[in-house]
Amino acid sequence: MKKFPFLLIFSGLLLISCSDDDSTIDTTPVEPEPVTYTSGSADFTNYVSVGNSLTAGYSDSALFIDGQTASFPNMLASNFALVGGGDFKIPFMADNLGGATLGAQPILGNRLFLDFTTGSPTPTPVSGAGTTEISNTLSGPFNNMGVPGAKSYHLAAPGYGNVAGIAAGLANPYYARFASAADATVIGDAVAQNPTFFSLWIGNQDILAFAVSGGDGVDQTGNLDPSTYGGNDITDPNVFASVYNGLLQALTANGADGVIANIPDVTTIPYFTTVPHNPVPLDEATTGLLNGAYAAYNGGLAQLQGLGLITADELAQRTISFSPGEGNAVVIIDEDLTDLTGFNPALINMRQATADDLLVFTSQTIIGTLTNPADPTSINGVAVPLADKWVLTPEEQLAVKTAQTAYNQTIEALAQQYNLAFVDAEGVMAEIAQNGFQMPDGSMVTATYGTGGGFSLDGVHPTPRGYAILALFFVEAINTKYGSDLPGVNPLDYTGLYVN
Structure with missing residues (x-):
């Protein structure tokens, strides 16, 4: 007969317990030992994030309170708080609609939701008038310096937050809400906070604007004067390298550590993979x-x-x-x-068109x-x-890929030069697009539009769950580089799609 020693031991204990009428069982619940996390060599006391829409928490074609709360920097800040990190101030929009006005004139649309009333699910703006007035300047400083629409060189451009320049396309309405002055720069406002730790994720918009316009822009490779660029143009790789190096010089000038990420392949997002060439x-x-x-x-x-x-x-x-x-x-x-x-x-x-388009x-x-x-x-x-x-077209895709490759070579080289943590965001997003990302419960997050859980209804920006997956890789890179043991986040705690 096969014996099970652990059962015999249990039986013996049971007999002993039953034979001792005077014994009592202590049912007092045992409190688990508190988990203590460490920061390693990094100082997370004052964390400032710098970037564009991906940093701000933009989702479903808009910026709104819930999306800003579910931004990956805010997730990182919640981890940093476990090891001494301070408050993380966000320049919140006024509501969860996302729309905004400038002098009572609507200039930003509401976020999207899936409307099933038409028979088939249709991405539709939520109803209502957004209550965010761009000219109502917020009092900072703010730790999340993510500015939707910003290209690399915009971060160092004086006047990028000047309300008076918005109508002419010379300023950014999102930054105008919280710029410290009309002639301020994003990087200047970030550095003025003397961060002890920073994240920088910029460059996506330098190629994305060209791509989402169907290549209706100019590849400016060879043109070193970004003041002559159009809104949908591809930034020259040498301009990008010079600007990016300058951003890191400013952010690390007082000894701050940080984490930077490369640029994903924008052509693999649902914005380009949902509509077939032969419908x-x-x-x-x-x-x-x-x-x-x-x-x-x-x-x-x-x-x-x-x-x-x-x-x-x-x-x-x-x-x-x-x-x-x-x-x-x-x-x-x-x-x-x-x-x-x-x-x-x-x-x-x-x-x-062919399958290559x-x-x-x-x-x-x-x-x-x-x-x-x-x-x-x-x-x-x-x-x-x-x-x-x-x-x-394939020729336009090649221009995008060539610039992306050059940008990423710059970013990885500068991560080594400045001794910073590095996130291969290109690899993360490629894995989601090609194979999906397996969640703790065994489910998969993919890049399928509307149902995959990884991308929001604009087909470009992640869902809260998608941002949580990215946050995991940021935490992993930080732990590896600085010897910290931050716990990360559970993507299942975040929704795969907002509802109306």
């Missing part, structure tokens, strides 16, 4: 009409290819053909095609609509090509 269903009659309408275009291309003006590969790329049934690709404008309009004005730079999330609002309501044949994406701003 068009057609019946046989419509297919015939369309192919007939494009016959002259295809024929003109073939003639010019015969003259050697375009290659056979470009002819195949540009030839437009539809088939009955599901899965027809949309027609798009591609500025990187050979310009043939000098030979024939009708041969504009259009082609059908990334349709921006907002393109779903235009595909299938009529350019001219009086003309039922003027269907966007079918009879009328989608404008360049609705699609990020």
Whole structure:
């Protein structure tokens, strides 16, 4: 017979207990020993976070109180408080709507929620008028210096928080709410607090603005004057490196330690992976009409290819053909095609999209609509090509990736130079996009729009749960670098999606 010694021991104890009528059992609950955390070599007394929307807690296309509370810096601050960290002041918006006014004129929209009243879930702004008035300057200083929309060079730009410059696009309304003065800089306000520890996550917007506009901007590589850049332009990598180094010089000047993070691959977020390139269903009659309408275009291309003006590969790329049934690709404008309009004005730079093209999330609002309501044949994406701003082509994706790679090389090198903790945010977000992130209860957080739990309804920014996952990796990097044993956060404590 197989014996179980631990059962025999238990039985013996039971007999002893029963044979001793005078014995009593102490039922007084035992208080668990308090857990004591240590800060290692870091000093978290005064923590200041610097960055853009990802630092501010932006979510669902807006900044609002609950989102700011669920920002990853606020999660870090809750850990730092366990080892002597002080208060973490946040420049809260006035409500949970997110909308804002400037002189009673609405300038910022409300946050999104999933509206099921239309039959299918639709991202819709919450109703109500936002009560945040931008010109009502808050009294600081504030520990969370995250400014939605900020690019790297904006953090050192005087007047970026000047209310008077907002209407002209020269200032940022979010920073205007809490800038210390009209000519203040974000980095100046941060350094003035003499932080003992900081986080810096900046650079995402330097490529994201170009990407979400469908490449409707300029790659400014080679232009070292950011004052000449447009809002959707890609920042020159040398400008980025110089600015980033200057930010770290300022933040570490008084001996502060800190943590910095690199830039994720923005093309893997739901904003670019949700709308398929081939969403068009057609019946046989419509297919015939369309192919007939494009016959002259295809024929003109073939003639010019015969003259050697375009290659056979470009002819195949540009030839437009539809088939009955599901899965027809949309027609798009591609500025990187050979310009043939000098030979024939009708041969504009259009082609059908392929799986290598990334349709921006907002393109779903235009595909299938009529350019001219009086003309039922003027269907966007079918009879009328989608404008360049609705699609990020492979050439535009390459420009984004090239800049991102250069930025990340700079960030990692400077982390070593300044002896700072480093977070591979690119790797974290890639793992969520490719494989998902397993939660403590075994569930998975993915990058699937609306249901994955990792990204909010704007398709760009994380949910509170997504921010909590990022906070875990920030804490891990800090513990590794400075010898602390901060506990991190439990992502299950944070929602995967806000409700109305």
